[in-house]
Structure formats: structure tokens, C-alpha cells
Amino acid sequence: DGGITQSPKYLFRKEGQNVTLSCEQNLNHDAMYWYRQDPGQGLRLIYYSQIVNDFQKGDIAEGYSVSREKKESFPLTVTSAQKNPTAFYLCASSGQTSEGDNEQFFGPGTRLTVL
Amino acid sequence: ELKVEQNPLFLSMQEGKNYTIYCNYSTTSDRLYWYRQDPGKSLESLFVLLSNGAVKQEGRLMASLDTKARLSTLHITAAVHDLSATYFCAARNGGSNYKLTFGKGTLLTVNP
Numbered sequence: 001d002g003g004i005t006q007s008p009k010y011l012f013r014k015e016g017q018n019v020t021l022s023c024e025q026n027l028n029h030d031a032m033y034w035y036r037q038d039p040g041q042g043l044r045l046i047y048y049s050q051i052v053n054d055f056q057k058g059d060i061a062e063g064y065s066v067s068r069e070k071k072e073s074f075p076l077t078v079t080s081a082q083k084n085p086t087a088f089y090l091c092a093s094s095g096q097t098s099e100g101d102n103e104q105f106f107g108p109g110t111r112l113t114v115l
Numbered sequence: 116e117l118k119v120e121q122n123p124l125f126l127s128m129q130e131g132k133n134y135t136i137y138c139n140y141s142t143t144s145d146r147l148y149w150y151r152q153d154p155g156k157s158l159e160s161l162f163v164l165l166s167n168g169a170v171k172q173e174g175r176l177m178a179s180l181d182t183k184a185r186l187s188t189l190h191i192t193a194a195v196h197d198l199s200a201t202y203f204c205a206a207r208n209g210g211s212n213y214k215l216t217f218g219k220g221t222l223l224t225v226n227p
Contacts, residue, residue: 031213042119042203042217043158050213058214090157094213102213103148104205106158 003027004107006091011112013078013085021076021110023091030095032074033104036060037088046089049074078112086114117142117208121218128194128225136221138187138204146207147180147187148215151200158203162189194225 004025013019025032031050035043045058049068063082068074074093078085088111092104118141128134138147146165150158162171164180164187171178175198177190187204201222205215 033213040219040222042219043205044217045214048213092158102146102207103160103163104215105160106150108157 004091004093004105006089006107006110008110009108011110013112013114015114016080018077018079019112021078021089021091021112023074023076023107024072025074025091025093025107026072027093027095027105028071029093029105030071031093031102032068033092033094034058034064034066034074034076035090035092037090037109043090046076084114085112087112117144117206117216119204119206119216119218121202121204121221124219124221126221126223128191128223130195130225130227131193133193134191136189136191136202136204136223138189138206138218140185140187140206140216142185143182144185144206144208145182147178148205148207149178149187149189150203150205152203152220153200161202191223194223196225196227199223199225 007022033048034046044060047066049055065077090109091107094102094104120139149161152158162178167182169180175192180187201220203220205217208214
């Protein structure tokens with residue numbers, strides 16, 4: 001059963017802590033992405049990776065870090081430098097299709113709350 | 116820089132009525148995507164529009180793309196309560212195969 005999994009579903013962080021959000025996909029997609037969603041807002045791109053061992057900053061990368069050591073995995077670390085991390089975090093992946101559409105498929109999300 | 120604007124941001128409809136959500140984007144883009152999000156849930160892909168004049172339909176939803184006008188529309192026909200959700204459009208950045216820019220979303224509420 002192919003798909004994208006994210007864990008945990010809910011995460012609570014104390015001030016000054018780093019936390020890592022997991023994202024795994026078994027769709028054999030080359031590209032993976034992390035987005036942040038705030039209430040009533042659209043999605044904003046944090047980081048993306050087009051291939052293993054390579055990643056680029058998105059529009060709001062400050063206070064976040066990522067790694068892409070395996071094709072299937074793209075973990076996101078929210079560091080203490082991120083001053084307002086409370087949000088809904090969505091991971092996505094995309095692959096080349098015969099139509100070349102690079103459609104992005106999304107995981108179920110992680111809701112992060114700072115205590 | 117690619118910007119995507121949706122309107123309206125809030126839409127309250129009665130069941131059985133028709134309405135259209137508009138998605139404008141600021142620079143050239145050759146791919147337009149529509150997603151649905153239920154409260155507290157992730158995004159579900161609805162349509163991928165690949166070329167000028169593309170039209171796709173699924174049930175009571177129909178999406179179209181006019182790349183010359185930089186406009187995509189999502190038309191709702193004879194709305195039902197189950198269509199209540201937030202709908203997002205996203206445009207693919209020109210020159211990049213991967214990055215999408217999302218609109219802020221349209222919160223649709225269908226009332227009995």
C-alpha cells in the first residue's frame with residue numbers, strides 16, 4: 001500500500017528544544033517537500049529535495065533544517081531558532097509521470113504546539 | 116516571483132446552487148493544481164491541469180485553465196453538503212520542475 005507517512009501526529013515542544021518530524025514515502029518519488037500551514041492560511045514551502053543528498057531552501061527556511069540521506073526519508077528538524085513554530089506541518093512527495101505533471105502527494109501532517 | 120491569488124476566500128452556498136472559485140497567478144506557469152482539505156486533515160489532490168484550455172471534471176466539480184489569462188476556475192454544480200471543505204489552487208513555478216506556489220485557499224460551506 002503506497003503512500004506517505006508522517007510521525008508523530010501531534011507533537012509538543014518546550015521553549016528552546018529542537019524537535020524532529022519524520023516523513024517517509026514508499027512511492028519511489030525522487031522529490032520531497034516540507035510545508036508549513038498556519039490557521040486560515042495557505043501552504044508555505046520550508047525546504048525541498050529533488051534528489052538524495054541534495055536539498056534547497058524554500059520561502060521560510062530560517063529556524064529549520066533537513067537531511068535527505070535516503071530516497072524514502074526526509075526528516076525536518078525544528079530548531080530553537082524558529083521563534084513561532086506552532087503550526088501544521090505537511091510533507092509531500094512527487095515523481096515524474098508520463099504526462100510530466102510532477103503532482104505532489106501529501107502525508108497526513110504533524111501538528112506541532114509550543115508549550 | 117510567482118504569486119497566486121484565490122477568490123473568494125470564504126464562500127457560503129446553499130445546496131443545489133452553482134458557484135465558481137477563481138485562481139489567478141502572476142507569472143507564466145504551465146501546471147495548475149487543485150487540492151481539497153477537510154478540517155484538520157491533509158490535502159487531497161483533485162485536478163492537475165497541464166495545458167491551455169484544459170478542462171477536467173469529477174462529479175460536481177469542474178476545473179479549467181486559461182494560461183493566456185493566467186486564470187484557473189473551479190466550478191461547483193448543484194452543491195451538496197459533502198463538498199464543504201477548503202479548496203486550494205497551486206501553480207508550478209516556471210523554470211522549476213518541482214516548486215509550487217499555493218493560494219490562501221477558499222473555505223467553502225454548503226448549507227442545507
